[in-house]
Amino acid sequence: MERVTSTDSDTMTSGPGDLREDAERLLRELAGPEARLREDQWVAIEALVVQGRRALVVQRTGWGKSAVYFISAKLLRAQGRGATVIVSPLLALMRNQVASAERAGVVAATINSGNVTEWDEIHAQVAAGDVDVLLVSPERLNNPDFRDAVLPKLAADAGLVVIDEAHCVSDWGHDFRPDYRRIRTLIADLGSDVPVLATTATANDRVVSDVATQIGTDTLVLRGSLDRESLHLAVVRIPDAVERTAWLSNHLRELPGSGIVYALTVAAAQDLADVLNSHGHKVAAYTGQTDPAEREALEAALLNNDVKALIATSALGMGFDKPDLGFVVHVGAPSSPISYYQQVGRAGRGTERAEVVLLPGPEDRQIWSYFASVAFPREHVVRLVLENLDFDRAMSTAALEPLVELNRSRLEMVLKVLDVDGAVKRVRGGWIATGEPWVYDTERYERLNAARNAEQHAMIDYQATGECRMNFLRRQLDDPGLTADSPGCGRCDNCTGTRLDTAVDAEALSAIRTRLDRPGIDLAPRKQWPTGMAKLGISLSGKISDGPETGRVLGRLSDLGWGQRLRALLDAPDGPVPEEVFRACTVVLREWDWTQRPTAVMAMDAATHPILAASLAARLAQVGRLRDLGVLRLRPELPPVSAANSAHRVAALHNAWETPHLTDLDGPILLVDSLTDSGWTLTMAARTLRAAGALAVLPFALATPS
CATH class of the missing domain: 1.10.10.10 (Winged helix-like DNA-binding domain superfamily/Winged helix DNA-binding domain)
Known part of the structure; x- marks a missing residue:
């Protein structure tokens, strides 16, 4: 494995002069008339096009990795070689790179799950030489039709194979994806004369070594400094989630241009967008739940500066290319400095200055723990x-x-x-x-778990460090340009000694707290039984006809408003419902648009918070003049329910409660629980009550995870 450390100098190297001039011309068509190839860009292009080598390019975001493979693809096509195959998880986010490549005469096509009927036609175009670049998602590599019919022909005909976001190939990568491991098979089936390029911006020494070995025994590694001279890093520590939101609302207009505000969960992103819009900021939520067509429109809005910011989860990450992105703010810390570096790297690619602010919260570790649990x-x-x-x-x-x-x-x-x-x-x-x-x-799995834990500790250390923040991140990625005597960046809050003011406007804080404190969200009932219940000995199938009505929940554990208080409540020892929580519950019930008001209330038996649920039900009975039916008791001989999937959970909860004695009911039962997750516990409990004579069941829970 040959390693080359980038200097990003402008010095020309020896090589086929005509070919380099062609490469420079293509770059100008891609990036504008003032663009010039970096030295390592040319070294990579020459290795691929002239020498037919295999190369790994590890360079910071904005360095121009996509230019290397688009230019190489075009030069190889001019030599009569086949199409370049780019394997990337970012097909939906590569629209602007592909558009710029097409301006340079690169003809691109995409094979994805949405155009299966066009696969034969696209491959015919590739075979006929009408396509320069074919983009494929890693998931396609194991689709039976694609794997057996299309992939062998591509491997035989390819002029170049590109593995984008190559850190995903490695077990050590922060974003490991099983589908990426199939790329090893693809590479193994290539002819020895087919060059291979792997690219990433986020790889430490372990990832570099792992990926380079998988690509080939003589892989050229081009690795440059990860310093980003435009980024001004800062950390603002505000423990209260609502105050963090108010701080962002106060400072958003001061941030340059347009940018991205990252949140750790879908609910937090939606809450942030709602609050910021209500305070006159033009923002929009962008999450994994956003419709694909709407995502494209939102990306265009940010590219055109039609919004101040997208309030996004990690669904907006790798591959989004906006050179003049003015800022990246994180409300909640990612679990890894490597993924944090990648996300902040979206900013300042074509500007002299971009602001990067981290607003960590005490709830971050719980969110990391949840994602690690899956x-x-x-x-x-x-x-x-x-x-x-x-x-x-x-x-x-x-x-x-x-x-x-x-x-x-x-x-x-x-x-x-x-x-x-x-x-x-x-x-x-x-x-x-x-x-x-x-x-x-x-x-292997213990090693990965240990690596994940180490990254989480490093992210906590980043928040508390007094050293240069850019150097801290560069060290996490084993930046070859960083030495023991490297000076600080001179830009971050630690280097300059300039701290962002944590004070927030009292009036704005009060208004935001009032908005976020509005309790109550709908709890949609389960409508369909899981498939295959008969295999577990349970004769339930099709539509659910005897379940609960639409219910209500006080708040999500991931909410910016109620989340922190509900997490603290459920983390504390079991006890009676606090007064503040009870008052909020009465507001939810008062605003509940039910078809028929409940006339009775019953608490769910719970392993962790039985006193909390029972006390809440008893107090609601008192203030609402409801008949108190006590507690719906679980059968003592049944083991705790721990099943993760729906079918097993339903089977474990089937006939799980003692049959209650219900008489003279003249309305629905309000069924109270402390926490609801999948909704199956309340569904199965409602069936028990319906079978015992309940006219209808209205579920009410204090919290739901998301």
């Missing part, structure tokens, strides 16, 4: 997946879900890992077992 499951759970797959009969993910204690997303992740490991295979109609021996790699 990592690769334990061995006995994975073995159960293998045991339920046949060798010759395909089983869909939906059919397999009721048989294993995993929800859909985690099950799909497990199947992808098993597929890459050779233990299962995706075929038409679902999945089959291969019969190949499979070993649960305990060491």
Whole structure:
């Protein structure tokens, strides 16, 4: 593995002069008349186009990695080579790069799940030489039709293969994706004369070594300094979530141009956007739940400076290219300095100055813990997946879900890992077992968990450090340009000694707190039984006809307003409902637009907060003149319910409660719980009450995770 450390000098190197002039011309068409190739850009292009080598380019965001592969693609096509295949998780966010490439005469096509009917036509265009660049998502690599019919031809015909965001290939990458491991197979099937380029902005020494080894034994590594001279980093520590929101509202107009405000959860992003809009800021929420068409419109709005900011989750991250992005603010800290560096790297790519502000919160660690809890499951759970797959009969993910204690997303992740490991295979109609021996790699998963914990500790250290913040981030990524005697950046709050004022306007704070303190969100009832319940011995299927009505929840644990208080309440020892929480509950009930007012109230039995739920029900009975039916008791002989997926949860809750004695009911029952997550506990409890004579059940819970 040959390593080259970038100097970003303007010195010309020896090489085919005509080819370099062609590359310079293409760059000007891509990036404008003043653009000039960086030295490492030319070294990479020459290695790929002239020498047919394999290369890994690790350079900061905005350095011009996409220019390397678009220019190389065009030069190789001019030599009569086949189309360049770019494997990227960012197809939806590469619109502006592709558009600029097309201005330089690069003809691009995309194969994705939305254009299956066009695959044959697109491959025919590739084979005919009408396409210069073919963009493919990593998930396509294991679609049976694509894998068996299209991929072999692409591997045979490709002029260049590009692996974008290559840190995802590595177990050590902060954004590891099982589908990326299939790229190893793709590379192995390539001819020895097919050059390969891997690119990323976020790779430390371990990731660089891992990815370079996977690409080839003689990989050229071009790695440059990660210092970003336009970024001015700062941390503002405000423990209260509502005060952080007020601070952002007070300072947003002062931030230069337009930018991105990152939040850790969908609910937080939506709350922030709502509050900021109500205070006259032109912003919009952008999350994983945003419709794809709306995402495209929002990206265009930010690109055109039609909004001050997008309030986004990590759904807006890699691949978004706006050179004049003036700021990036994080309301809540990401769990890794590496992912933080990547997200802040969106700013200041084409400007002299961009503001980067981190507003961490005490709830961040709980959010990190939640996301970590959905990592690769334990061995006995994975073995159960293998045991339920046949060798010759395909089983869909939906059919397999009721048989294993995993929800859909985690099950799909497990199947992808098993597929890459050779233990299962995706075929038409679902999945089959291969019969190949499979070993649960305990060491690997423990190693990844330890790395994740170390990154979280580093992110906490970043918030508290007194050293140069840019140097801190560069050290986390093993920046080769950083030495023990490197000076500070001279721009961050620690280097300059200039701290952003944490004071907030009292009137604005009061207005925001009032808005965020509005309690109550709808709790939609479950409408359909999980598929495959018969396999678990439960005769439930189709529509749910005896469940609860639409319910209400005081707040989400991820809410900016009530979240912090509800988390503190549920983390504390069990006890009677606090007065502040009770008053908020009465507001929710008073504003509840129910068809028929409840005439009775009943508390759910709970393993963690039985006193809280029971005391709340009793007090609501008193002030609302409701008949107090006491507590709906769980059968004592039943074990705690821990199933992760819907089918197993329903099965565990089937007949889980003692039958209550309900007589002379003349209206709905208000069913009170402390916490609701999937909604299945309240659904199954409502069935019990309906079977015992309840006319209707109105669920009410203090909190829901999101």
